[in-house]
C-alpha cells in the first residue's frame with residue numbers, strides 16, 4: 001500500500017506524511033526494468049532545462065554554502081581558461097531560474113548590467129557581465145550558490161573533453177581535486193566489464209555530438225548507508241564505515257537509494273559542455289511503501305552482478321539488504 | 337590530428353623515444369627534442385616560438401623542469417591542457433592522498449602507504465591523473 005492509501009484511510013495527513021508524499025512524488029525513480037542493466041540511457045529534454053528547484057531548495061542551499069565556506073578547496077576548482085564559459089553558465093542559470101520559477105526568482109539584463117533576485121533566500125546579485133571586478137566569487141562558484149545542482153564545466157578541446165571547472169558539494173565517493181584538469185575519458189574509475197567494449201569512448205563521442213542549446217538527461221543510481229548528500233572521497237573514513245553497520249533489522253533506516261539526475265548541455269556561445277548533477281535521496285523505509293518501486297528495486301539488487309555490486313560499494317551489506325527486502329515481502333504477503 | 341612536440345630531459349630519453357614511436361603509429365606528426373638540465377626558460381621559449389597553433393606538448397622531465405616549461409609554454413600561448421606529462425619509468429610513483437590531497441612518493445604501486453601529511457593508510461590505485469602526475473590513493477579503513 002502506498003501513501004495515498006494511508007491518506008484515504010485516515011482522511012487526514014500530518015506534516016511528516018505531507019513531506020513524504022511530495023518526496024515520493026518528486027523522486028526520480030531510476031529503474032525501468034526488473035533486472036539490472038547498465039547503459040548510457042540518456043534522453044533529450046524538452047523544454048531544455050538544466051536545473052530543477054524542489055521543496056528541499058532552502059535546506060540544500062544552506063548545506064551547500066556551509067560546505068563551500070568550510071571546505072572551499074575541496075568543493076570548488078577552476079582553471080583560468082574556464083572563465084568565459086563560467087560567465088556563460090552564470091547567465092544561463094540565472095535566466096533559467098527566473099523564467100521557469102518567476103514567483104521565486106527574477107533576472108534583468110540591460111546591456112551588460114545584470115541583476116538577479118532570489119526571493120526564496122531574500123538575496124540579490126548585481127554585476128556587470130564579464131567584469132570580474134563586480135563579483136566576489138568566480139561566476140560558477142557564485143551561481144552554484146543559487147541552485148541545488150552540482151555544476152561541472154567540461155572544456156571541449158579539439159582532442160577531447162577536459163574538466164576545467166567544477167563546484168561539487170554532493171559527490172558520490174569521488175574527488176574534484178583529483179580529477180580537475182583531467183580528460184573526460186580518464187576521470188571515471190573503470191566500470192567493470194564496460195571499459196573493455198569501448199563504452200567510455202562511445203559516451204565521449206555522444207557528448208561531443210550534443211548540439212548547442214539541447215539538454216540530455218540520464219539517471220544514475222547508487223546506495224548510501226547514510227542520509228548525507230555530501231559523501232566525497234575526502235571524508236570516506238567518516239561515512240564509509242557505516243557500510244559495516246547494516247543488519248537486516250536496521251536496513252530500512254540506514255539505507256538510502258541515491259539517484260543523480262545528470263544533465264548535459266552544450267553552451268551555445270563557447271561550445272563547452274555544462275554537466276549538472278541533482279542528487280536525490282530516498283530512505284529505504286519510504287521506498288518500500290510504493291509497491292511497484294519496492295518490487296523493481298528488489299529485482300535489480302537481486303540480479304546485480306557481483307562486480308557491479310562491488311563497484312557500487314554494496315557487496316559488504318548486500319546479503320542483509322536482500323534479507324530485509326524479503327522479510328518485508330513476507331510481511332506484506334501475510335497482510336501484516 | 338594535432339602535431340605533437342615531445343620535450344625530454346636527456347635522462348628520460350628512452351621514455352621520450354618510446355612515446356615518439358607510439359604517436360607515430362597513431363599517425364601523428366611528431367617531433368622529439370632533447371633538452372639539457374637544468375632547463376633554460378629562454379631556450380624553451382625559443383623552441384616553442386614557431387610551433388604551429390594547436391601543437392600538443394608532452395613532457396618527459398622532472399618536476400622543476402616541468403614548472404619552468406609550463407610557464408614558458410603559457411607565455412608562448414599554449415593553454416594548460418596543451419601540455420601533457422608523459423608516463424616516466426622513474427622508479428618512483430606519486431600517490432595523491434584522497435583525504436588531504438598531499439602527493440606522496442613511493443617505489444611501488446603494489447604496497448599500501450601512510451600519507452606523510454595526514455597519516456591516513458592509503459591503497460594506491462591505477463587511476464592516474466596526467467594533470468597531477470599522480471595515482472589516486474584510496475583510504476583503507
Ligand SMILES: [Zn+2]
Nearest residue numbers: 433436451454
Ligand atoms: Zn593525506
